[in-house]
Amino acid sequence: MSKMENRVLNVEGLSIAFGGLKAVDNLSFDIKEKEIFGLIGPNGAGKTTVFNCITQFYKPNTGEILFKGHGDQVTELTTKPVHEIIKLGLVRTFQNVELIRELSIIDNVLIGGHIDFKANTFSQALRLPKARKEEKQYREEAEKILENLGILDRKDMLVGGQPYGILKKVEMARTLMARPKLIILDEPAAGLNDSETLELAKLIKKIRDEFNCAILLVEHDMRLVMDICDRICAINFGKLLTIGTPKEIQQNPAVQSAYLGVE
Numbered sequence: 001m002s003k004m005e006n007r008v009l010n011v012e013g014l015s016i017a018f019g020g021l022k023a024v025d026n027l028s029f030d031i032k033e034k035e036i037f038g039l040i041g042p043n044g045a046g047k048t049t050v051f052n053c054i055t056q057f058y059k060p061n062t063g064e065i066l067f068k069g070h071g072d073q074v075t076e077l078t079t080k081p082v083h084e085i086i087k088l089g090l091v092r093t094f095q096n097v098e099l100i101r102e103l104s105i106i107d108n109v110l111i112g113g114h115i116d117f118k119a120n121t122f123s124q125a126l127r128l129p130k131a132r133k134e135e136k137q138y139r140e141e142a143e144k145i146l147e148n149l150g151i152l153d154r155k156d157m158l159v160g161g162q163p164y165g166i167l168k169k170v171e172m173a174r175t176l177m178a179r180p181k182l183i184i185l186d187e188p189a190a191g192l193n194d195s196e197t198l199e200l201a202k203l204i205k206k207i208r209d210e211f212n213c214a215i216l217l218v219e220h221d222m223r224l225v226m227d228i229c230d231r232i233c234a235i236n237f238g239k240l241l242t243i244g245t246p247k248e249i250q251q252n253p254a255v256q257s258a259y260l261g262v263e
């Protein structure tokens with residue numbers, strides 16, 4: 001499929017209405033492989049609805065969403081149930097970090113790998129050799145990811161009481177266990193201070209570089225968006241305003257009046 005060449009996602013003519021309100025209105029954009037792609041817009045512009053449509057949490061009224069996942073296989077997502085999306089290689093994070101405080105860091109990360117467990121529950125319960133071998137592989141993979149993110153030395157510490165920046169890394173590590181081709185980050189800078197946001201910017205770039213995945217960033221923090229995105233899609237009232245590089249977006253008069261408060 002040629003329109004998926006060098007692309008991980010292609011959204012075409014996406015629309016969804018709630019009652020009479022067109023939350024997303026004929027929106028089209030594409031995300032290239034290994035691209036950090038920003039989706040911006042003022043409150044109520046439709047950003048959350050767009051990624052809920054991509055992850056199939058909402059079923060769009062119209063539109064096609066093609067995703068190139070594991071093994072470069074292209075799937076039309078709107079035909080898939082929500083629980084199958086992660087297996088294809090598309091994962092999202094949530095605005096509030098959702099980790100289990102009573103478990104260690106590594107156990108929280110291992111939870112992210114369970115979707116891929118090949119051995120069945122029966123052999124896992126009996127701890128048969130196949131299940132044990134798999135668990136060992138997952139543990140090694142989790143440790144590799146933690147090392148990559150610079151927090152392997154904390155792996156056996158409980159999540160409860162860790163600083164927020166560390167929690168973000170644990171959440172990312174758990175996400176990476178699904179070996180994603182595309183990660184949707186939902187306002188990752190919410191609640192972070194300036195230096196934590198700088199750290200986050202580095203972390204997102206590192207993840208893209210080392211884990212070879214594309215990132216869709218939905219974020220209000222303009223500095224973060226402008227700092228790390230290769231391209232940005234600006235929307236308002238569910239409609240596309242423009243797509244461009246951070247510089248092009250900053251200079252676009254429609255974007256300026258919609259988002260940046262410039263008349």
Ligand SMILES: Nc1ncnc2c1ncn2[C@@H]1O[C@H](COP(=O)(O)OP(=O)(O)OP(=O)(O)O)[C@@H](O)[C@H]1O
Nearest residue numbers: 018021022023041042043044045046047048049050
């Ligand atoms: N489940 C729903 N039922 C009815 N209306 C909805 C629903 N979800 C979203 N909307 C409406 O759709 C529009 C777009 O909302 P959405 O949350 O996608 O915007 P957003 O850009 O993510 O906003 P914010 O930046 O405030 O998070 C809003 O007018 C919202 O009220």
